[in-house]
Amino acid sequence: MRIDIITVLPELLKSPFEASILKRAIDANLVEVHFHNLRDYTTDKYKSVDDYQFGGGAGMVMMIEPIDKCISKLQAERHYNDIIYMTPDGERLNQGIANQLSLHQNIIILCGHYKGVDQRVRDQFITKEISIGDYVLSGGELGAAVLCDAIIRLIPGVLGNETSALTDSFQDNLLAPPIYTRPREYKGMKVPEILFSGNFPKIEKWREDQAYKRTEQRRPDLLED
Numbered sequence: 001m002r003i004d005i006i007t008v009l010p011e012l013l014k015s016p017f018e019a020s021i022l023k024r025a026i027d028a029n030l031v032e033v034h035f036h037n038l039r040d041y042t043t044d045k046y047k048s049v050d051d052y053q054f055g056g057g058a059g060m061v062m063m064i065e066p067i068d069k070c071i072s073k074l075q076a077e078r079h080y081n082d083i084i085y086m087t088p089d090g091e092r093l094n095q096g097i098a099n100q101l102s103l104h105q106n107i108i109i110l111c112g113h114y115k116g117v118d119q120r121v122r123d124q125f126i127t128k129e130i131s132i133g134d135y136v137l138s139g140g141e142l143g144a145a146v147l148c149d150a151i152i153r154l155i156p157g158v159l160g161n162e163t164s165a166l167t168d169s170f171q172d173n174l175l176a177p178p179i180y181t182r183p184r185e186y187k188g189m190k191v192p193e194i195l196f197s198g199n200f201p202k203i204e205k206w207r208e209d210q211a212y213k214r215t216e217q218r219r220p221d222l223l224e225d
C-alpha cells in the first residue's frame with residue numbers, strides 16, 4: 001500500500017511514522033508513506049497557500065491551485081483508490097472504514113488547515129471526507145496520523161500475531177473483554193479463576209460474555225446495528 005499525505009506541516013506528521021508498529025511496517029516495505037509540503041506547489045513568492053474568504057468572514061481558506069498541482073502530479077504517476085480530506089464535517093472514522101481503506105493500493109490524504117479548503121477542491125478531487133471525532137483540531141495532520149495508524153496495523157504482516165487485529169475492540173461491533181497478566185494476585189486483587197481452567201471453549205465463552213456486557217454498559221449504540 002502507498003499513502004501520500006498532503007500537508008502544510010510535514011514536520012508535525014512525521015514522528016508517528018518513526019516509531020513502533022508504523023516504522024516496522026515501513027521498514028518491512030508493507031506500506032510506503034510520502035509527505036508532500038503544499039508550499040512546494042505554490043508559484044507565489046511568499047509561498048502562501050491560503051487566502052481570504054469571498055463574501056467576508058473570519059478565517060483563511062486553503063486555495064485550490066497548489067492542491068490541484070499536487071494532486072494532479074500524483075494522479076499522473078498512478079491511480080488512487082481514494083482521495084481523502086480530513087475535516088470535522090466528514091464521516092466519523094470507525095473500524096469498518098479503516099478495514100475498507102486497508103484493502104486499497106494507493107490513497108491520498110489531504111490535511112485541512114485554517115477554515116478549511118476551497119469547496120471546489122472537495123467537489124473536484126475528494127472522494128471521501130473523514131472526521132476523527134466531533135471536536136475541532138487545529139489541522140488535519142493529527143487526524144491523518146490517527147487514520148494511518150488505524151489502517152496500517154490492518155495490513156497483513158504488519159502485526160506480529162496475525163490474529164491480533166481481528167480480536168481488537170470493534171472488529172465484531174463489540175468492545176474487547178478484560179485482559180490480565182502476571183501476577184495472579186496483586187494486593188488482594190485476583191484474576192478471574194476461569195482463565196486458569198485450561199478449558200478453552202469455556203474461556204472463549206467467558207470472553208464473549210464479558211465483551212457483550214462491557215459493550216452493553218459502555219457503548220449500547222454498537223449493539224443496535
Ligand code: ADE
Pocket residue numbers: 086087088112130131132133134135136137138139140143
Ligand atoms: N481537522 C480538524 N478537526 C478535525 C477532525 N475532528 N477530524 C479530522 N480532521 C480534522
